[in-house]
Amino acid sequence: MTLGRTQATSYADKARLPAKPGANPPAVILVEPQLGENIGTTARAMMNCGLNDLRLVDPKEDWLSEKARGASSGADAILEKAQKFTKVEDAIADLECVYATTARRREMVKTVMTARAAAGDMRTRGAAAQRLGLLFGRERIGLTNHELGLANVLVEVPMNPEHSSLNLAQAVLVVGYEWFQAGYDGPDAVTTYNKTMPVTKELLQELFDHLEEELDLCGFLRNDEKRPSMVVNIRNMLQRAELTVQEVRTLHGIIKELRYGRREDRPKRQPGYKVDKV
């Protein structure tokens, strides 16, 4: 595992990995979006990522149509608050740093960042209270060189070079997702314990003792030469399972019952029967 941080949450932790959008989310500026449906799916992706300021430059379809609202899957609030502009210059006038997404390089001197690097840059600038914007181009032809000249930084998403094109909402989702992750300060992994907890080494040793006693009695460990390595292998297997207190109890029960196998003389099961008392 390559986890930077891991954290065990005790008992019944049913919450999701904690996440909060964070301060100063960038505005999303769509230049001449062709389809209301794409504006709707963009709004949905924005809401997934904690973005809320949608700006539309000369949209070609109504962004409050039933189709657009349906595609937004409940992100109507973002559509209703969306602002319309006639020029990119007006849509970004109040912003201080603008990132333009591009699928291909242009003949210009410009810094190009990955979406992840841009997300870190946005968080740094956002922490300094800068007002930020993400500029997305037309579905088919993207942004013009004139429009790129209005941006501070270009953003590229590293993708399979043989099939790198993302649709509009997917591009917004990936860049917004990276912005959200850059502010995520929860654990990389948790183990959920449902009303139980990890077993202590003392309780695990009791399980080893119980199992090995029965394995000696039934003859599984009869080879004295091999016995030490067989015991270590079985213990390693049980260590790797990272057992809980409840699971160790279950395994004690399995060992107690299993030792009778299918023999005719195995104890009869009655309600309230305790195998310990036999």
Added chain:
Amino acid sequence: MTLGRTQATSYADKARLPAKPGANPPAVILVEPQLGENIGTTARAMMNCGLNDLRLVDPKEDWLSEKARGASSGADAILEKAQKFTKVEDAIADLECVYATTARRREMVKTVMTARAAAGDMRTRGAAAQRLGLLFGRERIGLTNHELGLANVLVEVPMNPEHSSLNLAQAVLVVGYEWFQAGYDGPDAVTTYNKTMPVTKELLQELFDHLEEELDLCGFLRNDEKRPSMVVNIRNMLQRAELTVQEVRTLHGIIKELRYGRREDRPKRQPGYKVDKV
């Protein structure tokens, strides 16, 4: 800027940020997908991320319909190679580690990773030649507890807790995107230089000298007390722009021409006119 690595590429670098999918991509297993269109958009997202092994457990619509193919935007090859199974157990039989995506926690003892942590884990296991799978549930109800019991690890995507639901293809895109990024070894940012290069400090000093000489002559720097700090401020502004050789030439030209302003006695412009000779 929070970049881990930056790299300047010299001259005309028109290539994209270098990216390659990498070895041992995980299979994508969709459990009872309802819509052919969703299978198509999943195939598109897979191809974006360098994934190619699609497995369908009891799909409810044809994944080779015109609708599915259209939604795949050119990822037909993945649809055509997709395998159909009747049970999840059969679909994952040849795999060694399975990651199941979930939107909500269950009453079970299980490790839950973020998509990013799972991507790192997949790369570690993939480097050891393990065969991996990503299990995605039904569009509306996800995976059953029985199905989660077949997986090694659960994966959650940290998203805005007030609107965290992703559609099927978006979930595949985000998890696949993270897998792709975990194998990305290109630079976080590059500056593209179109047949030019960053200016040396010697050439920049010549620009400072030229500008400050003209600013002394025109009277802009006439306040002796303020002159030193004004000069430092102007130099800082020009440093921050990270000028290229071509841009410094352009600025020399602007200074030479601008000193004549709108005055009646400014030199007449002729073809081949060189301001230096005036």
